[in-house]
Amino acid sequence: MHLQVGIVGLGEAWEWGYRPALRRLADQFRVVGIYDSVFRRAQLASEEFRAHPAESFRGLIFRPDVTAVLVLGSDWLGPLPVTVACESGKPVFLGAPFELTLSELEELTCVAQTTGQPLMPALGLRAILKAARVPELIEVSLGDPRQIFCYHRMLRWGRGWRSHLAAKLAELIDGCLFLLRQPAGSVVGLSPGDFEECPSGLKILGFGCEVPTPGKAQATVHIVCEWFSKPVCIEGVDFRGTSELHLHCEDGVACFEEGKCLSWSDPAGHHRERLDGQACPEELLLAAFYQAVVSKAPLLADIRDAYTALSLVAKAQESRKPAGDIYRDHRKPG
Incomplete structure (x- = not known):
């Protein structure tokens, strides 16, 4: 069964992420129409998928043959296309949730609760960990995690580095909390130098949080992001991949290297299992959205998860002020 979708905003990940993913999932998705703020870009993408290039996102969303909406880039529209799609009774996949502000994510949380429509944000690390069966491994063999160390290397540079860094950190935080299955308690952000100044060369941003677990000592999460803000020799810095996750659990330890192996x-x-044949995050996310809409499977993530992750990034940045650790409110919006 094909899910007939309209695409609003192609976003940064279109060429290398969602475009090839939709081609590989041609037996599940049929692209009916495409809207982008650059109309010529929408025309070119529509020719490839034999879709209709839409001149307005409202016209595309209200088409009777569009049963779900993929919002892959917000551009200058912000959360408006998501709100319109939910209020029109159509499920939404939000491909770049961290392009939105914290207040906009909170607004969308209320929209999803009011309309009752599925609204799934793209949280890539969560999808990768589930595909590698890491949560299953924790439950069956390793026991509850007591410490998680996450390391990520970002190799892009140029304008917009600050928003890219915050978005990646939020995704990593969500992935770690997905494994812990508990809300974070205190959080702290650590970074040499000022996060608000444009960096030169290597930039390191650290994040730490403590997660209360009933009846046990609290678990801890440590995340380090490296950001290369200027062109570097990719071969020299990427020899170990971009992401690593080390789990110290009650009954064992594990090391996850994205796209390489799980030991x-x-x-x-x-034990050791190779992961080089694993699908890309965009394909995993779209497949999960398809199952949620067509087969009524539980959402891999909902908009509250994106809000929680981005709010922890904000709290971590705030904690770098002299006040120290910040304790977040465990209540979710709405």
């Missing part, structure tokens, strides 16, 4: 040790011995 772990438990009471049964040492």
